[in-house]
Amino acid sequence: GGIITQTPKFLIGQEGQKLTLKCQQNFNHDTMYWYRQDSGKGLRLIYYSITENDLQKGDLSEGYDASREKKSSFSLTVTSAQKNEMAVFLCASSPGTGNSDYTFGSGTRLLVI
Amino acid sequence: GQQVQQSPASLVLQEGENAELQCNFSTSLNSMQWFYQRPGGSLVSLFYNPSGTKHSGRLTSTTVIKERRSSLHISSSQTTDSGTYLCALERTEGADRLTFGKGTQLIIQP
Numbered sequence: 001g002g003i004i005t006q007t008p009k010f011l012i013g014q015e016g017q018k019l020t021l022k023c024q025q026n027f028n029h030d031t032m033y034w035y036r037q038d039s040g041k042g043l044r045l046i047y048y049s050i051t052e053n054d055l056q057k058g059d060l061s062e063g064y065d066a067s068r069e070k071k072s073s074f075s076l077t078v079t080s081a082q083k084n085e086m087a088v089f090l091c092a093s094s095p096g097t098g099n100s101d102y103t104f105g106s107g108t109r110l111l112v113i
Numbered sequence: 114g115q116q117v118q119q120s121p122a123s124l125v126l127q128e129g130e131n132a133e134l135q136c137n138f139s140t141s142l143n144s145m146q147w148f149y150q151r152p153g154g155s156l157v158s159l160f161y162n163p164s165g166t167k168h169s170g171r172l173t174s175t176t177v178i179k180e181r182r183s184s185l186h187i188s189s190s191q192t193t194d195s196g197t198y199l200c201a202l203e204r205t206e207g208a209d210r211l212t213f214g215k216g217t218q219l220i221i222q223p
Contacts, residue, residue: 042215090156102146102211106155
């Protein structure tokens with residue numbers, strides 16, 4: 001079986017700092033996603049990528065950059081961390097459009113002080 | 114408006130009782146998926162269920178596309194079933210992403 005790994009598990013940053021979150025999968029899935037989860041708001045899509053070097057904006061892309069360096073990895077950058085921000089960032093992958101079985105990573109918990 | 118609505122928002126039951134979670138959607142869809150999330154944990158896929166009924170142990174998922182709803186039934190609940198249950202749909206338009214409901218928080222008391 002495959003695995004999807006997110007690093008780091010916990011991230012504490014300072015206001016205004018640029019912060020990068022990483023995600024790796026060995027399913028050989030085409031599509032990868034970054035979601036943000038806030039308490040009481042469910043999951044919201046930030047960016048996704050349908051293949052290497054592809055980027056598609058989600059509903060919450062402002063304030064973020066993303067990079068699909070290779071098929072197995074997808075990174076997310078918070079361009080300027082907001083003070084008191086606290087959220088969980090979840091990475092996911094799927095075989096691609098038309099095959100919607102998604103697998104999620106265990107998340108990166110962000111706290112900005 | 115919100116495309117995926119889950120109900121109830123929270124549910125407290127005694128161990129052994131059955132739980133019924135609902136998901137209603139306002140858009141046409143390709144598929145529906147149910148996830149389970151422990152507090153502070155990752156999402157675990159329970160069912161990938163575009164239509165019809167699927168069973169897995171004490172869990173049953175039923176999706177009726179024409180009625181734009183999906184349900185998750187947990188029979189003989191256990192304290193370890195406690196957590197958040199999320200439904201998510203892949204829309205017909207924009208068929209390359211999941212749209213999530215806000216989740217149902219389930220608490221099973223001993």
